[in-house]
Amino acid sequence: MAQVKASIVGVNGYTPDYILTNKELENLVDTSDEWISTRTGIKERHILKEPGKATSDMAVEAVKGLLQKTGTNPEEIELTICGTVTPDTVFPDTANTINLKIGASNAFGFDVNAACSGFLFSLSTGARFIESGRYKKVLVVGADMMSSIVNYEDRTTCILFGDGAGAVLLEASENGYGLEDEILRGDGSGRDFLIMKAGGSLNPPSADTVARKEHYVYQDGRPVFKAAVKGMTNTVQEVMQRNQLSAQDIDWLVPHQANNRILTSVADALGFPMDKVMVNIHKYGNTTAATIPLCLWEWENQLKKGDKLILTAFGGGFTWGATYLTWAYDS
Ligand code: UT7
Numbered sequence: 058m059a060q061v062k063a064s065i066v067g068v069n070g071y072t073p074d075y076i077l078t079n080k081e082l083e084n085l086v087d088t089s090d091e092w093i094s095t096r097t098g099i100k101e102r103h104i105l106k107e108p109g110k111a112t113s114d115m116a117v118e119a120v121k122g123l124l125q126k127t128g129t130n131p132e133e134i135e136l137t138i139c140g141t142v143t144p145d146t147v148f149p150d151t152a153n154t155i156n157l158k159i160g161a162s163n164a165f166g167f168d169v170n171a172a173c174s175g176f177l178f179s180l181s182t183g184a185r186f187i188e189s190g191r192y193k194k195v196l197v198v199g200a201d202m203m204s205s206i207v208n209y210e211d212r213t214t215c216i217l218f219g220d221g222a223g224a225v226l227l228e229a230s231e232n233g234y235g236l237e238d239e240i241l242r243g244d245g246s247g248r249d250f251l252i253m254k255a256g257g258s259l260n261p262p263s264a265d266t267v268a269r270k271e272h273y274v275y276q277d278g279r280p281v282f283k284a285a286v287k288g289m290t291n292t293v294q295e296v297m298q299r300n301q302l303s304a305q306d307i308d309w310l311v312p313h314q315a316n317n318r319i320l321t322s323v324a325d326a327l328g329f330p331m332d333k334v335m336v337n338i339h340k341y342g343n344t345t346a347a348t349i350p351l352c353l354w355e356w357e358n359q360l361k362k363g364d365k366l367i368l369t370a371f372g373g374g375f376t377w378g379a380t381y382l383t384w385a386y387d388s
Pocket of ligand 1: 096216315
């Protein structure tokens with residue numbers, strides 16, 4: 058029997074209406090549009106402001122549109138995987154809340170916590186369920202409400218992050234196109250450089266941890282920057298080599314959007330011209346697990362059946378990797 062391959066059969070995204078511009082950030086912290094634009098490439102980011110709304114609400118918006126686009130009944134969904142570091146609650150997980158809200162009454166679900174690599178790791182996990190032959194329709198979501206863990210008094214982090222959600226539907230490939238190969242890594246070496254220090258079992262939340270602002274994202278940017286360029290470049294190179302691919306063979310590089318200087322360094326090192334690199338960081342900032350599906354959603358109309366894509370990410374952990382896939386449909 059031929060091996061089952063998982064393919065993406067649809068993608069959709071959602072970003073909240075409120076736009077937080079660099080100009081507005083100038084009023085919150087000691088920064089400037091010029092510094093943010095030249096050091097990161099970010100001009101604005103979308104922020105979920107409505108009281109009572111959370112990560113699952115953005116994910117649900119993305120998934121509802123996806124089900125509509127692909128003509129899928131929510132009861133056909135068998136599994137939902139949600140990559141996120143900002144779950145609605147520490148537990149229960151967000152994937153099951155998504156299932157409840159969309160009416161996926163025959164599904165199970167779980168979250169994947171891999172920071173900015175959350176979508177890649179979730180995609181890999183979802184693909185294995187399809188490849189097993191037992192599951193026919195798997196939702197893979199990347200969603201983060203970073204504004205819920207960002208300190209808007211810390212200029213080193215508050216300028217970077219935004220809120221958003223993206224989702225893909227995985228099915229068994231009917232035409233031979235789909236997820237081809239991947240190299241994923243997570244070694245814990247950089248855990249102190251990008252971390253939310255309190256709220257887990259090591260530092261349970263308390264008045265003291267809140268006073269020390271340990272419930273917010275902490276990042277030491279420079280070591281993360283260096284490791285991100287190295288980690289993404291190396292895994293993309295490795296996955297290309299073992300599939301006998303050169304940069305000319307690849308139609309699109311889809312990198313996690315953390316910093317425009319990281320994207321251009323990776324593209325340069327790999328010999329990719331920037332017109333083959335998906336970049337929308339200027340509009341959304343770093344939406345953590347949502348950046349890659351938001352790119353696929355934005356470029357969906359330009360993607361053609363058989364196009365070769367490499368997705369790559371790097372994030373807290375450190376976690377990182379590269380996934381090679383062939384696009385399975387014309388829009
Ligand atoms: O998505 C997960 C993975 N995350 C990443 O990949 C992020 C990786 N890191 C980065 O993107 C960059 O390191 C940052 C954008 C976070 C920072 O850029 P940088 O070029 O590495 O700046 P830096 O941290 O070396 O700081 C340079 C200067 C410092 O001032 P001094 O010490 O030279 O006087 C900072 O205090 O820039 C200052 N600075 C700012 N100035 C104006 C830091 N943040 C700001 C700011 N506005 N928002």
